[in-house]
Amino acid sequence: MTKILIVAEHDGQTLNPSTAKVVACAAEIDGAELDVVVFSDSASDVVVQAAKLDAISRVLTVDSVSSKNALAAMIAPQMVAIADGYSHLFGPSTTFGKDLMPRVAALLGVNQISDIMSVEGSHTFKRPIYAGNVVLTVKAPADRPVVATVRTASYQAVGSDNSAVVENIECTVELPTHTRFVELKSASSDRPDLQTAARVVSGGRALGSSENFDIIFALADKLGAGVGASRAAVDAGYVPNEMQVGQTGKIIAPALYVAIGISGAIQHLTGIKDAGTIVAINKDGEAPIFEVADIGLVGDLFKLVPEFTAALK
Amino acid sequence: MDKILVGLKRVVDFNVRVRVKNDGTGVETGGVKMSINPFDEIALEEALRIRERGEAKEVIVVSIGASESAQQLRTGLAMGADRAILIQTTAAADPISRARALLEIVNREAPGLVLLGKQAIDNDDNQTGQMLAALWGRPQATSASKLELNGDTARVTREVDLGLEIVDVDLPAVVTVDLRLNEPRYVKLPDIMKAKKKPLDEIPIADLGVEASPVIEEILFEPPEQRQKGVIVDNVAGLIAALKDKGLL
Ligand SMILES: Cc1cc2nc3c(=O)[nH]c(=O)nc-3n(C[C@H](O)[C@H](O)[C@H](O)COP(=O)(O)OP(=O)(O)OC[C@H]3O[C@@H](n4cnc5c(N)ncnc54)[C@H](O)[C@@H]3O)c2cc1C
Ligand SMILES: Nc1ncnc2c1ncn2[C@@H]1O[C@H](COP(=O)(O)O)[C@@H](O)[C@H]1O
Numbered sequence: 133m134t135k136i137l138i139v140a141e142h143d144g145q146t147l148n149p150s151t152a153k154v155v156a157c158a159a160e161i162d163g164a165e166l167d168v169v170v171f172s173d174s175a176s177d178v179v180v181q182a183a184k185l186d187a188i189s190r191v192l193t194v195d196s197v198s199s200k201n202a203l204a205a206m207i208a209p210q211m212v213a214i215a216d217g218y219s220h221l222f223g224p225s226t227t228f229g230k231d232l233m234p235r236v237a238a239l240l241g242v243n244q245i246s247d248i249m250s251v252e253g254s255h256t257f258k259r260p261i262y263a264g265n266v267v268l269t270v271k272a273p274a275d276r277p278v279v280a281t282v283r284t285a286s287y288q289a290v291g292s293d294n295s296a297v298v299e300n301i302e303c304t305v306e307l308p309t310h311t312r313f314v315e316l317k318s319a320s321s322d323r324p325d326l327q328t329a330a331r332v333v334s335g336g337r338a339l340g341s342s343e344n345f346d347i348i349f350a351l352a353d354k355l356g357a358g359v360g361a362s363r364a365a366v367d368a369g370y371v372p373n374e375m376q377v378g379q380t381g382k383i384i385a386p387a388l389y390v391a392i393g394i395s396g397a398i399q400h401l402t403g404i405k406d407a408g409t410i411v412a413i414n415k416d417g418e419a420p421i422f423e424v425a426d427i428g429l430v431g432d433l434f435k436l437v438p439e440f441t442a443a444l445k
Numbered sequence: 446m447d448k449i450l451v452g453l454k455r456v457v458d459f460n461v462r463v464r465v466k467n468d469g470t471g472v473e474t475g476g477v478k479m480s481i482n483p484f485d486e487i488a489l490e491e492a493l494r495i496r497e498r499g500e501a502k503e504v505i506v507v508s509i510g511a512s513e514s515a516q517q518l519r520t521g522l523a524m525g526a527d528r529a530i531l532i533q534t535t536a537a538a539d540p541i542s543r544a545r546a547l548l549e550i551v552n553r554e555a556p557g558l559v560l561l562g563k564q565a566i567d568n569d570d571n572q573t574g575q576m577l578a579a580l581w582g583r584p585q586a587t588s589a590s591k592l593e594l595n596g597d598t599a600r601v602t603r604e605v606d607l608g609l610e611i612v613d614v615d616l617p618a619v620v621t622v623d624l625r626l627n628e629p630r631y632v633k634l635p636d637i638m639k640a641k642k643k644p645l646d647e648i649p650i651a652d653l654g655v656e657a658s659p660v661i662e663e664i665l666f667e668p669p670e671q672r673q674k675g676v677i678v679d680n681v682a683g684l685i686a687a688l689k690d691k692g693l694l
Binding site (some may be wrong): 141176203204205208226227230231232234235236237238239241242243244245246247256260261262263264265266267268269270271272273275276296307308309310311312315316317318319327330361365366367372373374379380382387388398400401405409410411417422423424425426427429436439440443445 | 459463465472539568572580582609610613618624660663664665666674676677683685693
């Protein structure tokens with residue numbers, strides 16, 4: 133019997149949209165019964181949101197103060213303690229899931245499948261390797277649990293018209309004290325979240341300074357878009373790391389992606405390959421970004437971007 | 446601390462555009478430039494800086510792979526590592542076997558810190574460090590962009606989706622590194638000569654008594670679907686018209 137346990141990602145108040153995408157992936161496995169588990173200190177709102185996710189049977193809640201900051205070292209042993217009876221354990225391939233799931237896999241003595249992009253069967257999946265330059269079909273052994281992360285950009289979130297059963301689970305495993313959360317620094321912004329925004333505008337090294345990046349923000353505001361960046365722009369300190377798009381940043385799939393002053397290195401392109409429409413503005417007509425752009429505009433961004441922004445109502 | 450253990454994986458250089466073999470059994474590696482996984486170079490650089498600050502005595506680099514991986518270990522020695530261990534295997538070890546092999550080395554050497562890359566840029570697994578930490582029963586701090594040692598603990602800044610997360614971990618611990626942690630040094634010619642005299646131990650993986658687990662079978666390698674090249678517009682008016690055409694404005 134295929135029973136899949138999906139770990140909810142949340143911040144104590146809100147269920148991260150990655151969870152509904154992992155559910156969408158798991159629901160593609162024929163005849164699977166899906167449970168979502170919420171590890172938290174007191175995440176009642178999160179539980180309500182999770183119970184609405186279509187396609188799931190139950191929400192399990194495991195309450196522990198140790199889960200407050202979602203440290204892998206705390207959550208992994210709890211997840212393993214409740215894993216019995218599940219054929220699959222899934223998490224998102226966000227920084228949360230990537231940190232947690234391999235630790236779970238190791239405790240269960242199995243390998244993990246990273247970044248599922250398509251389900252080919254209950255134990256057969258496709259995943260990207262070599263920064264997305266190769267797609268690999270893998271098959272997990274059938275006689276042990278499949279532990280995997282799901283490439284969320286490959287899936288549309290399931291709807292939320294459900295009212296799944298909620299069950300509280302007692303879990304009394306001993307937890308380590310060797311890892312302690314200190315602080316989360318995040319540049320809060322009113323703009324749409326990069327990972328879920330329908331439109332994203334990104335700037336690259338060509339912007340030249342953090343002040344100049346304002347023209348990217350101005351365009352994004354007109355478009356109602358989230359803002360991203362290339363690694364070069366982040367490394368140069370124009371914008372913070374959480375804005376990086378690509379192999380080592382965020383993998384996104386907006387309907388519209390506008391790349392400005394970005395050359396289009398493979399490590400960047402792997403982050404946007406599922407975007408609906410890619411627009412590129414670059415002064416070098418030979419830049420690799422034009423190989424993948426649906427609409428290209430060759431010229432100086434410092435002239436073209438303000439003109440574009442002004443032309444939008 | 447006495448020792449820092451650093452994992453160095455031999456991978457296709459990040460500048461190479463890899464090609465899938467026609468029969469779908471793997472990627473072409475013949476005649477392709479091979480390098481140290483870029484994240485691992487950063488891990489080694491960090492270890493060397495810690496040793497140079499006097500906070501560690503010895504840096505040991507370890508690679509799991511076929512005999513050619515000795516080249517990357519030699520480069521690591523030339524960068525400044527003190528000695529190297531090659532865990533020999535011809536099979537491409539799966540993540541948990543890699544972690545189990547590394548754990549055996551950890552048990553022999555008792556390092557105060559294990560520094561690995563956050564991911565290998567060939568298989569893009571992003572698992573080995575977390576698995577080693579789990580099997581070892583020790584802390585992990587993944588995707589580190591800053592690392593400070595304070596006696597028995599380390600304070601690590603991690604790159605996470607929301608920004609930067611700071612955690613304290615007791616040592617020994619496994620830290621996996623992200624690209625912004627540091628800029629690795631260049632290897633100088635005289636160091637390459639000197640590195641030839643540094644010890645490089647070779648241990649067949651079977652000698653480590655690593656329990657083999659059923660691997661995840663690699664069935665088919667394929668090129669990804671290519672995006673089609675689109676249109677080039679002449680000006681902003683053309684861009685707006687094209688976006689309207691697609692119903693995006
Ligand atoms: C292991 C590894 C992982 C990586 N991960 C990532 C990742 O996650 N994300 C990522 O983005 N990169 C990543 N990189 C880096 C990647 O290889 C590139 O170096 C990076 O994407 C380049 O950023 P860029 O396009 O902004 O800069 P550049 O390559 O320097 O391109 C700048 C572009 O701006 C154009 N330009 C300059 N001036 C103007 C102007 N006035 N008007 C218009 N156009 C102009 C130029 O023609 C050029 O095409 C990674 C690299 C490695 C090795
Ligand atoms: N064959 C190997 N030899 C040495 N270190 C490795 C090997 N495979 C993985 N590692 C280490 O583990 C990190 C993460 O690899 P992975 O989990 O394969 O993405 C790498 O950056 C290396 O530091």
